[in-house]
Amino acid sequence: MEFAIEVCNVTKTYKIANNRDGNTGWFHSLVKPERKELTAVSDLSFQVSTGDSVGYLGPNGAGKSTMIKMMTGILVPTSGTIELRGRQPHLHRKENAQHIGVVFGQRSQLWWELPVVDSFELHKIMYSLSNYCYERNKNYLLQVLEIKNFWNQSVRQLSLGQRMRAELALALIHEPKILFLDEPTIGLDIEAKEAVRKILRQIQSERELTIILTSHDLQDIREICSKVIIVNGGELIFEGTLDTLRAQMGPERRLVITFAKPTGELRIAGTALISNDKFEKHYLIQDRATSSGNILAQLKDIDNIVDFSVRELTIEEIVKSVYRNGSIVKCS
Amino acid sequence: MFLNIVTLSFKVNIAYRFDFITGIISEIVRAVARIAIWAAVYETNILISSAAPSFSQMTTHLIISGTLVTRWEFQGLIRSIDQSVKSGDLSINLLHPIDYPIYLFAREVGNYIYSVAIVALPAVLILSFWFDFDWPDKFSYGLLFVAFWFVGFTIFFLIACLFGLLTIWLMTAFAIEWLLEALMPILAGILVPLWLLPEPLATLARILPFAWIGYYPSQIYLGRIELGVAWILLVGGVLWVGLLVCWISFLWHRATKQFTVHGG
């Protein structure tokens, strides 16, 4: 099996200035800066096969962006090796760049003040694309990402969703083999999120793209990725398919009910009460056997319900649940 | 209110605490360059006229006019006027309890006091040990100097305001900063004292308000102007202040009218 990415015992520590407090602190930090080390990624190993789409999941500060930056050659690992198609990214920046596309959710690669088309023409020259290749990719992406009607508009005037689509197209114009996405849906509204996910799915299947996508939103990963890696505090805590994760995790959804009047303890079959406030109660839906119909039937008989909803687990809850449900499992 | 703004902008400045070290260094460097040029001039002994100042007087003039009294950075003011013109804050600022120009003046006084206290005075002190520096020997001139200093700063501020208001019509703060910068080297009489200018430029420069910013304060400091003349000059400075204020408020009213018409 050929690997697109091989990460081997990678550690990354940041040196951070440790500012002392007090009136003379600034002087000390000028004369003799005290440096502290912070381990953002700790002894991590995994592989990604060509054509896979991997979700890199973890709470804030888990080291996701750090890992992406090392894989794309922006940062140099403190120890360990990373190979992209057999090459270490920071040593072969130029060659690597031809094969990877990168999208950072909150940083634009587009030229803010100029029409969308200009950024693409710049990339045409930068990646030495032939006219034929450029036109073909452009036409494909314009159609799939529905960019045509703002193609000549200044980037500054685009909506966040439009901009993200242009951003994606720009990252794909040179036909990369691997696409890195760091929190691509952050800040988007639900509709725009959906659009981005749908497009990524489509392009992935049509182009045999290898995708690495970080997110703290399980929904992104559920819809785009076949594999999941979960990290917490710089350490790998889960690696495997979505199905294995489901099996590992147990309950996946949470039922939240809001009451009009103070209400005492109330049990619903097939769920576990986890938070018992007078006005708002949270239940974990324990297994998939408990259908929504079943729950609805039970709620029908309670009269003072204002509202109820079924929510996804947050990433923090997933991490907790992976820890809770047995040992940390790695399976490829 | 006025004092509040002054102390506030002083405190904001204090927050940038490394600024003063580099600020002092670059002030000293500039002064050393100017003094070295004049040292080279004095070495050639060409300047043997009874009216010419001694070298220590020249050094003192360069330090006082170049390092101390003109230490204010007018670019900040022009930029904030430009910004409030462009963002339309100009009309919002009209609603402030305190007049916008007065607010700006208070803020810039704060900035100026800061840079004099933290940067210019230490630089002058260091330079005074390094070179021949004359301290004022008559109390009356010392006192007059302080008055000229204040009038000079006010004129400087008003000129910068005037230029800043031009951004309403010219729409380019950048060019306006440079234009004001262009007038200073010749008209303020720092590196080239006004008596060295050829006629009629010299007379013109003596009358224009720029002379009050740099040249007159240092000449008063040195006691090179007779007391009677000094008082006339002081009155002249105050007249300039009045004239500039009238001119600015005229432009200001036209500008605000223009803005309310356009619904700014």
Place this chain on the structure above:
Amino acid sequence: MSSKIRLAWKLASLGFRVQLQFKGSFLLNRIAQVIAYGSSFGAIFILTYRIGGMAGWVWRELLFLMSFQLLSYSLGAAFCFVQFRELESNVRKGTFDLLLVKPAPAWLYIIFAKFNFDYIGHVCLALTLMAWSSIHLVDWNFITVLYLFAAILNSAALTASMLLMIGALSLFGIRVYYLYVIFFSVLEFTRYPIVIFPLLLQVTVVVLVPLAFMSYIPVAYLLDHPIPIVGPMGGVFVIFVGPLSICAATFVWHRGLVNYQGAGG
């Protein structure tokens, strides 16, 4: 190589369009700058004209020196000043990261995307004054003209490299703003014959921060004026200064990329 030139051209033309949107009238701005420089040169002109000269330099020679300094500074700064002064904030905002995943070198992108056309005014003024002041000063022949061109290129490269190196220090997490202030202070000395300054300062600009090589030394060599500390050999050395400083800048830049930590947290 040709692909790099094409890319540089494209970046510069996009950058030019962006700059036009922002700074108001391009022409008006250039005129204002030319007037400002003209006025500060005018002050020196009046001074030296009335007094006859300075440290053995007549006013024409001084004008040649000052315009040469302006030319080499503006050429260097057009490539490297604003661009690398902004590096610190681009690192903090994380936009620098995006340059490192592109197939072109990051420095190329930075230099040309923000290529500073503002210096066109400076360059025009400097060239005019240089031509006017030096036409009768130097015995212009093939060798001296060649030397002049080599000196301009090397001086500009020296300036650009120094500006780049200071900016590159922000990749190590150093606050570079203050270093620029110091740099520009030292630059102040390069407009005048350095022999008028105290010895300590002469050593500083010849050896420590070798900015004397960007103006005084080549001009003094052309005009047969004494060169302190290094002597006439310094004038010859000028033509190695560019390559050497570019090597130094390349070294610092690459060390910076290895040490680069990305945008904080």
